[in-house]
Amino acid sequence: MASMVLFGVVLFAQENNAGNKLPSVTIKTLDGNSFNTRDISNDGKPIMISFWALWCKPCKLEMDAYNENYAEWVDKTGVKIYAVSIDDARSTAKVLPFVSGKGWTMEMLLDPNGDFKRAMSVNMIPHTFILNGNGEVVYQHTSYYEGLEDEIFEIIQKVAAGENPNE
Amino acid sequence: MKKTLLTITAILAIGISLNAQEFLEKSEVHGSFETDGMFYQADNDLGITDSLLNGKNFGFNAFADIIYTLGDFSAGFRYEAYAPPIAGFDSRLEGQGFPYLWATYATEKYSFTVGNFYEQFGNGLVLRTYQEWTLGYDNSINGVRIIAKPVKGVILKGVYGTQRFFWNKWDKNGRGIVKGMDAELNFNDVFASMTDSWLSLTLGGSAVSKYQVDNDPSLKLPQNVGAFAGRFNVGVGKFNFTSEYAQKINDPSAINNYIYKNGQGFILTGSYSTAGLGLFAMFKRYDNMSYKSDQSVSGNALDINYLPALTEDHIYMLASMYPYATQANGEIGFQFQVNYKIPKDTWIGGKYGTGLSINFSQINDIDKQKANDTAGIDQRGTLGYKSEFFKFGKVIFNRDLTIGINRKFNKNLKGIFTFINQEYNQDVVLGHTGEPNVLANIAVVDMTYKFTSKKALRGELQGLWTKEDKQDWAALLLEYTVSPHWFFSVADQYNYGNDIEANRLHYYTGSFGYTYQTTRIAVTYGRQREGVVCVGGVCRQVPASNGFSITLSSNF
Numbered sequence: 054m055a056s057m058v059l060f061g062v063v064l065f066a067q068e069n070n071a072g073n074k075l076p077s078v079t080i081k082t083l084d085g086n087s088f089n090t091r092d093i094s095n096d097g098k099p100i101m102i103s104f105w106a107l108w109c110k111p112c113k114l115e116m117d118a119y120n121e122n123y124a125e126w127v128d129k130t131g132v133k134i135y136a137v138s139i140d141d142a143r144s145t146a147k148v149l150p151f152v153s154g155k156g157w158t159m160e161m162l163l164d165p166n167g168d169f170k171r172a173m174s175v176n177m178i179p180h181t182f183i184l185n186g187n188g189e190v191v192y193q194h195t196s197y198y199e200g201l202e203d204e205i206f207e208i209i210q211k212v213a214a215g216e217n218p219n220e
Numbered sequence: 221m222k223k224t225l226l227t228i229t230a231i232l233a234i235g236i237s238l239n240a241q242e243f244l245e246k247s248e249v250h251g252s253f254e255t256d257g258m259f260y261q262a263d264n265d266l267g268i269t270d271s272l273l274n275g276k277n278f279g280f281n282a283f284a285d286i287i288y289t290l291g292d293f294s295a296g297f298r299y300e301a302y303a304p305p306i307a308g309f310d311s312r313l314e315g316q317g318f319p320y321l322w323a324t325y326a327t328e329k330y331s332f333t334v335g336n337f338y339e340q341f342g343n344g345l346v347l348r349t350y351q352e353w354t355l356g357y358d359n360s361i362n363g364v365r366i367i368a369k370p371v372k373g374v375i376l377k378g379v380y381g382t383q384r385f386f387w388n389k390w391d392k393n394g395r396g397i398v399k400g401m402d403a404e405l406n407f408n409d410v411f412a413s414m415t416d417s418w419l420s421l422t423l424g425g426s427a428v429s430k431y432q433v434d435n436d437p438s439l440k441l442p443q444n445v446g447a448f449a450g451r452f453n454v455g456v457g458k459f460n461f462t463s464e465y466a467q468k469i470n471d472p473s474a475i476n477n478y479i480y481k482n483g484q485g486f487i488l489t490g491s492y493s494t495a496g497l498g499l500f501a502m503f504k505r506y507d508n509m510s511y512k513s514d515q516s517v518s519g520n521a522l523d524i525n526y527l528p529a530l531t532e533d534h535i536y537m538l539a540s541m542y543p544y545a546t547q548a549n550g551e552i553g554f555q556f557q558v559n560y561k562i563p564k565d566t567w568i569g570g571k572y573g574t575g576l577s578i579n580f581s582q583i584n585d586i587d588k589q590k591a592n593d594t595a596g597i598d599q600r601g602t603l604g605y606k607s608e609f610f611k612f613g614k615v616i617f618n619r620d621l622t623i624g625i626n627r628k629f630n631k632n633l634k635g636i637f638t639f640i641n642q643e644y645n646q647d648v649v650l651g652h653t654g655e656p657n658v659l660a661n662i663a664v665v666d667m668t669y670k671f672t673s674k675k676a677l678r679g680e681l682q683g684l685w686t687k688e689d690k691q692d693w694a695a696l697l698l699e700y701t702v703s704p705h706w707f708f709s710v711a712d713q714y715n716y717g718n719d720i721e722a723n724r725l726h727y728y729t730g731s732f733g734y735t736y737q738t739t740r741i742a743v744t745y746g747r748q749r750e751g752v753v754c755v756g757g758v759c760r761q762v763p764a765s766n767g768f769s770i771t772l773s774s775n776f
Contacts, residue, residue, distance in 0.1 A: 057441075071246050076289065077326060079375070084460060085422045085453030086406055087375060108533040140348075141488020142343040143528035146462050147490040147557060150498025154577065165352055166340035174252040174287060174775050176353075180738070193775065195738045198701035199676035201666060 068076045075189045080137070081163040084100040088154075088162060090169055097186035098131035099212040101205075104170055104180045106140045107151060112179040115197035120157045122202055130213035134159040139170050139178065181205065185212050192218045250607070251286035251296075252738075254773035258306045263766035265725050266747065268532070277767075279306035283353065285320075293324035307765050309356040310520070312386040319384055320351075320360060331367040334708075336360040339379055341402040341426040344526030345466035345485040346511070347445040350384065359523050360384045361398055373409025377402040383522050392606075395514035396432030398524055420455035430513050430524060439478055439601055445471045447483075447511055447525070463488045466509070466525075472601075473515035476508050476549055479604030482501050483508040485527065498559040504530050507586055510548035530555050532579045532622050534640070536664045537695050537713055537749075538684040542644040544618040552612055553583030575626030582620075585613030585648075616657060619643040631670075638664040646689065660686035674703045685717075692717025700713055708732045713749060738775040745770070 076140040077091040087183065093100060103119065105112035119134055126132050129180075136159045138148045145165045152161055164170055176195070183192040183205070192208050194201070258279040262270045280303045287296040301316035302309065322335035338360055340348040351358040363381015370376070379400045382390045404424040408414045415420075426449045434441040449466035464475040468483035484507040492499040511525040528551050557579045564573035576770045588597050588605040595602035619639045640662040646652040661684070668678040682695040694716055699709040713727040729746030747766045 073250055075320075076294070077328075079369075084455040085462065086420065086421050087373075087404075108535060112537050130304050132231055140527060141528065142348075143530070144533065145343075146460075146491060146502065147500050149460060150491040150493045150500040150557065151559050151577075152498070153493035153495065154412050154561060155575065156561050156573075161297035166344075166348065168338070168339060171338070172287070174250050174285060176773050176775055177740070180775075193738045194704065194735075195740055195773075195775065196735050198703040198707060199670055199678070200672075200674040200701075200703035204704045212415065214716040 074169075074188055075143045075184070075190075076169075078169045078172045078182050080169050081145075081165070083152070083161050083163065090172075093135055093184075094188065095131070095133040095186075098133065099186065099209050100172075100184040100188070101132055101134045101181040101209065102137060102184070103134065104137050104139055104164075104173075104175050106138055106178060107144050107147060108140070111197040114199075115179045115181075115201065116157060116159070117155070118197075118202040119205075120155070120159065122206065123158060126206060127210060130209050132209050132213065135162060136160070137162045137164050137169060139164050139167055141165050183208055183212055184220065185215075228752055235596065248289040249286065250776055251284065252773070252775040253282070253284035254771065255280070255282040256306060256769070256771050258765060258767060258769045260307065260765055260767040263747065266766055268450070268766060276304065279287045279304060281306050281309065281353075281356070292327055293323070293325050297321045297727070305356065305489050310386065315387045317387060319358065319387070326367075329417065333365040334363075336362045336384070337365045337379070339365060339377070339400075340526070341377070341428070342402065342424055342449055342451045343464045343487055343528065345487070345509070346426050346428045346449045346468070346525050346573075347379070347398075347400050347402075348523075348526035350526070355520075357520060358384050359521065362390075363398075371410065372629055373406040375402075375404045383524070385514070385517075385522055393433050393435060395517075395522060396430040398428065398430050398513050400426065400428035402426040415619050418457060422453040424451045425449065428511075428524060430511075432514065439472060441472055441478075441515065441771040442470060445469050445511075449485075458492055458494050460491045461489065462492070468509060468511055471511065471515065473510060473512065474518040475510040475512070476604070477598050478600045479508070479598060479602060481508050481604040483511070484609075485525075487528075496561040496563065498557075500555075500559075502530065502555040504554070504704075505552045505586065505609065506546065506548060507550050508548075508604070513706065530583060531581045531618055531620050532557075534622075536662075536666070536682055537697070537711070538682045538693050539638070539640055539664060541662075541684060541693070541749075542642060542646075542658055542660065544620075544644070547583075547585075547617060547648060548588035550613075551583050551617055552586050552610075553581060553617075555579070555581035570629070571630040575624075575643075577622075577624040577626075579622045580620070581618070583617045584638055585615040585617060587611035587613045615645065615648070616643055617645045617648055634668050636664075636666040638662075638666070640664075656688055658686055660684055660687040660688075676701050676703075680711075688716050690715055690723065703753055704771075705734055705736065706732070711746075739769070740773050742771045745769075 070158050075090050075093055077089055079087050079089055105116055140148055142165055145163050179197045181194050182190050185191050211218045260273055260277045262268055262273055281727050283298055283300045285298040297318050298320035299318055302313040305313045320336045324333040338349045349359045349361050361381040361383055366378045368376045382397055385395055407421040429446045431443055431444050434443050434569045440588055444684045447468040449464055451464035456463045464487050466485040470480040470482050472478035472480055486505045487492045489502045506527050509527055512522045514522050527546045527548055529544055529546045534540045560576045562569035562574040586607050588607055590597055591603040591606050595606045623639045625637045642660045645660040651689045666680045668676055670676045678699045682699040684693040695713040697711040710730045718724045727747040729744055731744035733742035745768050
C-alpha cells in the first residue's frame with residue numbers, strides 16, 4: 054500500500070519535475086545575519102546554487118574550479134553563484150576564514166542544520182542547482198569529477214540564452 | 221499508517237478546495253530517494269565467520285523523502301526501511317515505516333509546523349534535532365513548532381513534542397517531553413541607524429525543558445530538567461567573534477553515572493579574514509553536558525542538545541583512522557587555524573598560487589576534584605565532583621597538528637600534500653580500557669592529472685606510522701573519472717607494520733559508478749575499514765565489512 058502511494062507520487066513528481074521555485078527557508082550569511090532563501094535572485098539572469106562542506110573534498114575541488122572560472126562566466130552570462138555550506142556547529146565559524154584563505158568570491162551562505170538542504174531534497178553533496186532568470190530550477194547535478202565545470206558552463210550559457218538545458 | 225493517510229487526506233482536501241486549474245499550476249512535488257544494499261561474505265581474517273553471519277549475509281537501508289508545496293502550505297514524509305540494517309547501524313532500526321511526517325503553513329512573518337521537525341537553537345548546546353542518514357541517526361521532535369518574525373531582525377521560536385526513538389511509540393512512562401523557546405535579535409536589521417554600521421551584532425537566548433516521569437527505584441530524580449543558553453555574534457571589520465554559554469540543571473543519568481551536578485557548556489571563537497588570508501581561534505569547555513529526553517539511555521539516541529567536536533575533520537582513508545568524538549561528561553580544549561593563499565607569480569606561489577593551511581587542536585579532560593570529603597569523584601547519587609572552569613585536566617583526549625599544501629603545477633597537474641601529527645586517547649574515546657594513547661604521524665600525497673578536459677586520473681599515496689594500536693599502515697588509491705558520468709577506482713590499505721604477522725592485512729576495494737544529473741549508482745567490492753570514505757566525488761561514513769555494496773540514489 055505504502056509503496057503504491059509512493060510510486061504514484063514519484064510518477065506525478067517526475068511529470069512536474071522542471072520549474073520548481075525556491076522554498077522559503079531562513080539560513081545565515083557568513084557574518085551571522087539571517088537570510089531568506091526566497092531572496093536568492095539575480096535580476097533575471099541565471100543563478101547557480103551549490104551545496105558544499107569543509108569535510109567534503111570533491112566539493113572543495115568543485116568550488117575551486119568554479120571560482121577559477123567565475124569572472125569569465127559572469128562576463129559571458131551574468132551568472133551568480135551561491136555556495137551553501139552545510140557544515141554544522143562543529144565548523145560553521147571556520148567557514149569564513151577558510152573561504153577568505155581560498156580567496157573564493159561567490160556569495161556564501163551557511164545552512165548549519167541542513168534546513169535549506171532538506172527543503173531542496175539534497176541527499177549527497179556536492180549538489181549543484183541551476184536556475185533560470187525566473188528563479189526556476191532547470192538543471193541539477195550530484196557529485197564532482199574533474200572537468201565538470203565545462204559541462205556546467207555549457208548549461209549556464211544555454212540558460213542565459215533562454216534555452217532549455219535538458220534538450 | 222493512519223497518520224500517513226491523514227496527511228495525504230489533508231493535502232487532498234486543501235487541493236480540492238482550490239479549483240483544479242490553480243491546483244495544478246501551483247502544486248509542486250519534489251523529493252529524493254536512496255537504497256543502499258550490502259552483500260556480506262565471510263572473511264576469517266577480519267573475524268567475520270560463516271557462523272557469525274549466520275545466514276544474514278545482506279543488509280538493506282532505503283528511504284524516500286517527498287515534499288509537496290502549494291503556495292504557503294507544504295507537507296511531506298519520509299519512508300524508511302531497514303531490512304535488516306546494514307552492518308554498523310543500530311539493530312533497533314530494523315523495520316519500516318514513516319518516521320517523518322509533517323505539514324507546515326508559513327508566511328513571511330509566521331511559520332506553523334505540526335508533525336516531525338528538525339530545529340537548532342544557536343550552536344545546538346541546549347537543543348538540536350537533525351537527521352544523518354549515513355549514521356542512521358534521527359532525533360526529530362514530533363509535535364508542534366511555531367516561528368515568528370514580527371519585525372525584520374527578530375526571530376522567535378517555540379517547540380513542543382517528543383523525540384524519535386527508532387520505531388518505539390511514545391509512552392508517558394518512557395521517554396520525556398521536550399519544550400523549548402529561542403529568541404534571536406539582529407541589531408543591524410532592527411535599528412535603522414545600524415544598517416550600514418561598521419559593527420554587526422546578533423544576540424540570542426534559549427530555554428529548554430524536558431519532563432520525564434521518575435521511575436528510578438533507588439534515587440529521587442528531577443522530573444523537570446531545564447537548560448538555558450545565551451549567545452552573541454559580533455563582526456567588526458575583518459574580525460568576527462562568536463560565543464555561546466549554556467547551563468543545565470542537575471540531570472542524573474546513565475551517561476554521568478547518576479550524579480547531581482549542574483552542567484555547563486561554553487564555546488568562544490574568533491576569526492580574522494581578508495582576501496587570501498583567514499585566521500581562526502577557538503576555546504571550548506563541556507562539563508557534564510549530556511542532555512537526553514530519557515535519562516536511562518546511554519547510546520546514540522534521544523539527544524536534546526548537540527556538543528560539536530572541536531578537532532579537524534579528516535577525509536583521507538588513513539587520516540580518519542582515529543576520529544575524535546565529543547566527551548559529553550567533560551572536555552576542555554582549544555584550536556587554531558591558518559589558511560593562506562601564497563600569491564601567484566611569486567617564487568613560492570608559482571604560476572597559479574599555492575594554498576597553505578595549518579590547524580592545531582588539543583583537548584584534555586576537565587579538572588575534577590572531590591565535591592566533599594564523604595563522596596568519591598563521579599560517585600552515583602552524589603554531587604559528583606568540583607571543577608575549576610579554565611583548568612585543564614592531566615589526561616589528553618586528542619591532539620592534532622595538520623599541515624596542508626595545495627598546489628597547481630601546470631594546466632594538467634595539481635597536488636595536495638598533507639602532514640598530520642596526532643595523539644589519540646583510545647581508552648576514553650573508543651573505550652579500549654587500559655590501552656595507551658596513540659601517537660601517530662600521517663602523510664598523504666594526492667595528485668590529479670587531467671588527460672583531456674573530461675578525463676582525469678587521481679592518485680593518493682598515504683602512510684601512517686605509530687608504535688601503538690596496529691602500528692604502521694600504507695595506502696594507495698587510483699581513481700579514473702570521465703566527467704560528468706563515470707568513475708572507476710581501486711584502493712588498498714595495508715597494515716604492513718603490524719607487530720602480529722598474521723594481522724598484516726590488505727583492505728582492498730574496487731568500485732565504479734555512473735551519475736546522470738542527480739541519479740547515481742555506485743558498486744563497490746572489497747573490504748571496508750570503518751571510517752569516512754570518499755569515492756567518486758561523494759563522501760560518506762562506512763562501517764567495516766567484506767563484500768559487495770550497491771548504492772542507488774536520485775533526486776527530483
